[in-house]
Structures are given as C-alpha cells and as structure tokens.
Amino acid sequence: MIMSKQIFKMLVIVWTSVMMTGCYGHRAIGYLQEPTKQNKLPQYEEAPYEPYRIQVNDEIMYRLISMDETISKTLGTNTGSIGSEYAVTYRVYEDGTVDIPFLPPIRMAGLTEREAQDTLQAAFRRIIPDADVKLALYNKNFTVIGDIRSGTYYIYREKMNIFQALAMSGDLMNSGDRKHVRIIRPHQGQEPEVLEFDIRTNSIIDSKYYYVYPNDVIYVARTKDSFVKVPTYTGFLGLITSSVGLLISTLTFAVTFTK
Numbered sequence: 001m002i003m004s005k006q007i008f009k010m011l012v013i014v015w016t017s018v019m020m021t022g023c024y025g026h027r028a029i030g031y032l033q034e035p036t037k038q039n040k041l042p043q044y045e046e047a048p049y050e051p052y053r054i055q056v057n058d059e060i061m062y063r064l065i066s067m068d069e070t071i072s073k074t075l076g077t078n079t080g081s082i083g084s085e086y087a088v089t090y091r092v093y094e095d096g097t098v099d100i101p102f103l104p105p106i107r108m109a110g111l112t113e114r115e116a117q118d119t120l121q122a123a124f125r126r127i128i129p130d131a132d133v134k135l136a137l138y139n140k141n142f143t144v145i146g147d148i149r150s151g152t153y154y155i156y157r158e159k160m161n162i163f164q165a166l167a168m169s170g171d172l173m174n175s176g177d178r179k180h181v182r183i184i185r186p187h188q189g190q191e192p193e194v195l196e197f198d199i200r201t202n203s204i205i206d207s208k209y210y211y212v213y214p215n216d217v218i219y220v221a222r223t224k225d226s227f228v229k230v231p232t233y234t235g236f237l238g239l240i241t242s243s244v245g246l247l248i249s250t251l252t253f254a255v256t257f258t259k
Helices: 002-020 069-075 113-124 162-168 233-258
Strands: 059-065 132-137 141-146 151-154 181-185 193-197 217-220
Touching (some): 059 113, 141 162, 162 217
Parallel strands (some): 141 217
Antiparallel strands (some): 059 132, 181 217
C-alpha cells in the first residue's frame, strides 16, 4: 500500500512537470500579427520618418572632388572607406562644430547628413569654385544586447527598419520577450529616450518604433516563463517521450521490487 502511494506521487510529479512545460507558439513569437480577441495586441499610430541629425561626438568623413588635381590631392585626401583603417574622420566637438583643414570651424550638430554635406561643400566652394563634396557619418552603428546575438552592426542603408536590424544579429531567441522590446535612443542635450514596444503587432510598420537610427541600443529581455519552455515542438515531443520512458521504468522497477 505504501509502495502504491509512492508510485502514485511520482506519477503526479512527472505528469505535472510535463503539463507545465510548453513550447513557443505563433502568438508568442510570430511577427506582423493582426489583433484578435484571443491575442490583444497594441495598435501603434503611424509616424513620419525623421532623418538622423548629427550629434556631439559623432564622426564624419568626406571626399573632396575638383577638376584641379593638385587641389584634390592636397585637400581631398579623406578617401578611406567606411571602417577602413585609412579613413580620416572628424569628431563633432561639444560646441557642435567640426575642424576641417583649411576651413574655419563648421557647425554640424543638428544637421542631417545631406545638410552637412551641402554646408561643407558651400564652405569649400569659397576657396575652390568647382568643389564637390561627398560626406558620410562614420559611426553609423547600432547595438543589440540581451536574449539575442549581441553585437554592434553598421547601418548600411537609409531607413533601416527594426526587422532588418534584428536579422543582422540573427533574430531574437524564442525566449526573447517580444512584448517589451526596448530601444535606448540618445538625443542631443537630453536624457536618452527609452522606446518600449511589442514587436509582434503589424501596426509597428511605419510607427515611431519601426526605424533604427545611429547610436541606438536595442535591448531584448528574456521572458519570465522561459525556464519552463522548450524551443520547438520536436523538443516538446522529446520531453513527453522521455517522461513516458521514465514512467515505464519506474513502474517496471516498482513491480519488480514488490514481487
């Protein structure tokens, strides 16, 4: 009788463990879902895209082009590519200006890349009438940390969206909290802004959470219930199979022991 009670308790423990364990379904990890009665997702308003504006401590690089080869070689030596050890960059100082050789300090903070390029080109044309300038932000990077493959990545295109950014880092783990993804975004002269959003909803497209900007930090926390989840249905079936095997072994042992 005592042995029967022990076997029963063991069966209850094993079965409870299996039932408490689940796997990740589409509602939990699927992207671009439409809201339903069963899955009440937030609805975000559309927001126009705002181009990034240069901030203090950003770095720029430029290329000067002129028909005068002597001038081009003398003043237009900043021809290294992004990420190249030969690239010459210019940091934006605390007062918002950049020191460019042969030019007075030029204010860059608060300008878009295109506005900064036009400003620098206009300054060069005061001494070189046919000057043509190509300017780029050197530190056009974002960082990903948390339940994902952490790292720092280069923004290779304008209007990079959150899905493209996460794809570069290998996407979120199944255990990543998609309901509370956070972007930490610095602003000139202000406290960093923390944007928190649910990445599963389809209304994220063209919302203020959709685009990734230079210096953004994307943080993905781990869900609280991840310790009782298995990554795939195959893993879940494997767990059930193992549990059934344990039950059979236990019963076999109990029967043998009681004989």
